[in-house]
Amino acid sequence: MRDGEALHLEPKSMEVLAYLVAHAGEVVSREELHGRVWPDVYVGDDSLTGAIIKIRRSLADDARNPGYVETIPKRGYRLIAPVRQIGPSVTDESRPAPAGVMPRSFRRAGFASLVVLAFVIATAFLLARNPSNNEAARHAQSQDRVVIAVAPFVNVSRDADYDYLAHGIADSILTDLARATDLAVRHYDPERTSGASPAPDYLLEGSVLRSGDTIRVDSRLVEIESGRVLYSLRFDRPFNDLLTIEDEIRDNVLEKLKHGINAAEHSREARGYTDNVAAYDLFLRAQRALLIRTRQTNLAARTLYRHAIAADPNFARAYGGLALTYAAEYRNGWANDPQGALANALRFAGTAIGIAPDLPEQHWVVGYVKTQQRQYDDARAALKTAINLDPAFADAYALSGGIETYRGNPVETVPLLREALRLNPEAGYLYFLLLARAYYFLGDFEQARINLDEAISRNPENVEAHLYLAATLLKLDQADDAAWETEEVNNIEPGFTLESWSASYPMARGRQLDLLLADLRRAGFS
Structure with a gap:
């Protein structure tokens, strides 16, 4: 409460504030705050920075002349406002929070009550958090x-x-x-x-x-x-x-x-590889080209995979990579025959599984193709098989999370994507895009923007990331920036239309997709 007005902070910002209050007067490192508020996951430094900004905004604090939260360069943050404990400690530590630490500039009456109230509320958030809700995460750890x-x-x-x-x-x-x-x-x-x-x-x-x-x-x-x-x-x-x-x-x-x-x-054969060094080298070149995710590099990867298969017709992973090129061709609108591209993706993934049934990546390919066909149950079954084969297969958690958003359950997406990022902190843009997409539909537009910035910094030419950023910026009342993103999409893909893009977009038809398309039309897309 401030001046009789109830102020609201999102749960993560409240958790950061609670932890700073519990350690009032102490310098708390960014790493310690990450470990406390975002355990077991990587969400990027911008998440903590964003939380601090929201705390200061609610407290009407000035970062240059703070009365509440002080930034200690290269070390972390410190709560410098006085803290008074009322009743038994509600922290997970037996000692009371230190008191009497005066701010450099303290002019606001009643702040102690504000901090204590915030601390009690935030502690409820801390105690209510239950990471074991994510069955997949429990299985992986x-x-x-x-x-x-x-x-x-x-x-x-x-x-x-x-x-x-x-x-x-x-x-x-x-x-x-x-x-x-x-x-x-x-x-x-x-x-x-x-x-x-x-x-x-x-x-x-x-x-x-x-x-x-x-x-x-x-x-x-x-x-x-x-x-x-x-x-x-x-x-x-x-x-x-x-x-x-x-x-x-x-x-x-x-x-x-x-x-x-x-x-x-x-046995290399059991792992889906090859004993042919030339085929293996071609395969590695193809893998690298596939990651760039442009139409030209996708075709280059396909050619390299085919050469690898020609050198060793039993190279299971090369068939799986070949399947991915057709799935990517469909998803990105590069195929002259979209349904034929999906059929080829399933055919080559099936060949890979036939040669080496225990390859989780190939079951992931099946899950990806089924997702594009909006056959969500079949896709989830394939991904469950992939995770059973490899409980630490980050891509399977990420795609499972993406499917939840497509199905209209974005709240289930977030823990799956966080687990994927924990397992593979070197992940590319797609993990951040999937996480941003979920936050957008959950109405957390600040977090959506943070993750979209991460995605675009890794892949500036991804159309979907720019689309969601345009829609998100509108929600944040930044119409000029949203218009700029519209121009970016038109530069990346001249002749872009929402009709052709949404036709192959694997999201379930209904309210959620209608909301996105309405925001994109307001941003200037046609």
């Missing part, structure tokens, strides 16, 4: 498993064209390690793991140098808590030994961590 993070390998070649090779080797090793029963494996990015839980026990990192027909691969396994290097290996081999190098790195990691995988899991 196993506290008794060793956690190893795999960092993207660094391309130290002078030729940037070999970036695909460095990333591909790391991804392949990560996929191999994920099959070890007692090992939890995740991507590693030190800039995006604030508050991650459980924290990784070990880090695998390395570098790749390609020179003509030879390759040098360095790898090392580090115990994160102590910083001790458990092993360091260097391979100077002919390029044709690449697959053997990957296997040796994996086996050394498992040996050091006292884990083993059975003989079937050692």
Whole structure:
């Protein structure tokens, strides 16, 4: 309450305020606040910044001359207003909050009552939070498993064209390690793991140098808590030994961590790969091209996948990649025969599953295609199979979350996307777009904008992200910025029309889609 007026803060902002009140007078780091308010997930630094802005706005505070929340550069935040405890402590700590910390500029009467009331209300939010509501997240997290993070390998070649090779080797090793029963494996990015839980026990990192027909691969396994290097290996081999190098790195990691995988899991065939180095190299090039997500790179990836299959007709993962190119062609409106593109996607995914039934990625492809056909139940069943095969398969959680929004249940999307980001903090733009989409339909337009900014910074040419940003900006009464986003879409895709875009959009027909289209028409789309 302020001057008899009830002020409202969203739950996350209230949780931040509650934690600062409980630690009044202390400097609380951004990392600590992330871990407390957004446990087990990565939501970007902008989320915390946005929460602080909302707190200051409600308190009529001035960041330059604060009376309540002070920013400590490079350290965090501190509540500098006086705090008085009334009755027993309602925090999770037995000690009372420190008192008598005076602000540099305190002119507002009755602030102690405001803070105490805010603290009590916010604590209710803290106690009401129940992360175990997400069944998928419970399934993915196993506290008794060793956690190893795999960092993207660094391309130290002078030729940037070999970036695909460095990333591909790391991804392949990560996929191999994920099959070890007692090992939890995740991507590693030190800039995006604030508050991650459980924290990784070990880090695998390395570098790749390609020179003509030879390759040098360095790898090392580090115990994160102590910083001790458990092993360091260097391979100077002919390029044709690449697959053997990957296997040796994996086996050394498992040996050091006292884990083993059975003989079937050692087989590259069982993992859907190939023993043909030329086919494997083509596959890695295709994977890299597919991630760029333009019409030209999608066609380039398709050609590379086909060449890989020609080199090894039993290369299951190459069939799965080929399926994805057809699914992307349909989704982005690039196909002359949209239904034919979807049929091809299902056909090639089915071929991949027929060769290697235990590949979670191929069941994900089936789920993706069924989503585009608005067959949500079939899509969810395929994704459930993918998660059963690999409980840490981040893309399956992300797509499951996307489906919930398509079905009209955006509230179910948020925990699934947060789990996906926890499992893969190196995720691209799509995770943030899916999260933003859910926030838009939930009416949390500030969070929608934060996540859309993240998505567009990673993929500036994605039309859907610009569409949702235009609609979101309108909701935030920023019509000029929304009009600018309309121009961006027309520049990216000349001749864009809502009618053609919405025809293939896999959202259920009804109120939710009508709301989006109405906002987009107000933004200037036709």
